[in-house]
Amino acid sequence: MTEPGALDQGVAQSEWTATVVGHHRLRHDIAVIRLIGEFVPFRAGQSVEVRTAGQPGVRRRLSPALPPSLDGKLEFHVRTVPGGWLSGSLVADTEAGDEWRIGAPAGTFHVDPEGDEVVMIAGGTGLAPMRAQILELARAPRPPHTYLFVGGRSPRDLYASDMLVLLAAELPWLTVVPVVDRLSDPNWADEWYEHTRAEVDVDFPADDLLEGTLADVVGSHGAFDHHQVLVCGSPAMTRATVDRLVATGTPRGAIQYEGF
Structure with a gap:
């Protein structure tokens, strides 16, 4: 059975849209950003590629802090990287209503719930x-x-x-x-x-x-x-x-x- 949002008119979908619903600045260099949008088919522990409407040509890999949910909830913990093209802007300038494009889930982190x-x-x-x-x-x-x-x-x-x-x-x-x-x-x-x-x-x-x-x-x-x-x-x-x-x-x- 295909997960919602995994296919688009018979072609594998490579990007999904999400909208910022919360931006919480916790430290001078750290923010927690919450979004809701299309279901993104990643696995808990993986990272995804993020690009924003403000800097559409810049991509940054971030790890969701929530497992995948069919209602499209996403949460990212972002820290400013010195000299980074996108992280500083995400921490300081993100606002509710901003649209992000999410793609390219990758990574091999996993835990066996029946393991050690x-x-x-x-x-x-x-x-x-x-x-x-x-x-x-x-x-x-x-x-x-x-x-x-x-x-x-x-x-x-x-x-x-x-x-x-x-x-x-x-x-x-x-x-x-x-x-x-x-x-x-x-x-x-x-x-x-x-x-x-x-x-x-x-x-x-x-x-x-x-x-x-x-x-x-x-x-x-x-x-x-x-x-x-x-x-x-x-x-x-x-x-x-x-x-x-x-x-x-x-x-x-x-x-x-x-x-x-």
Whole structure:
């Protein structure tokens, strides 16, 4: 049976249209953008190619933070990339009503809901594909226990802390481990962070924060030799974490990873 939107007059459809319905600036360099439109046939954990009406010739790959839904809901976590052609505009200038074109689903991230325990390691907005897969696992009858290590440079870099605290409270099989390079925030003000703090009263308890790089913290746990392991973040974070996992005994073949 063909999924809705997968075919157009007998020809495989390569792009789908979605309209921005929400733009939430959470940090000076991070925004959560929500859209509704045509059904996009991706798999939870994959990325898609995005182009906007404002910059139709520029394409950027983003990972949806929700699993695919027949009602066409999409959510993206976008961070400004220095020198990037599109990311800065998406974070700062996106408005409700903007039309996006979504295409080219790609990627091999996957979790077997009947398989071994899961270890997810997410740096920054590498959280997005992990969240999509967690929500997909939540639909399974008996999801495997899942450990989500989520990292940032400092506590305020953990931009989705409220969502993760509530999600872990709702899903008994999910354990969230917050990791920061340093326990203190930088001494310059981020107006978007302050605005968000004024509206949200849910956060990771300070005692729950582990100090160190994601590579060091996950490496300190020893080998994940009977686990499904996924790593997503910046290229440098991904390389360092995968190397540390392998050095501490995690089989390289058990690690799925993507740097962006």
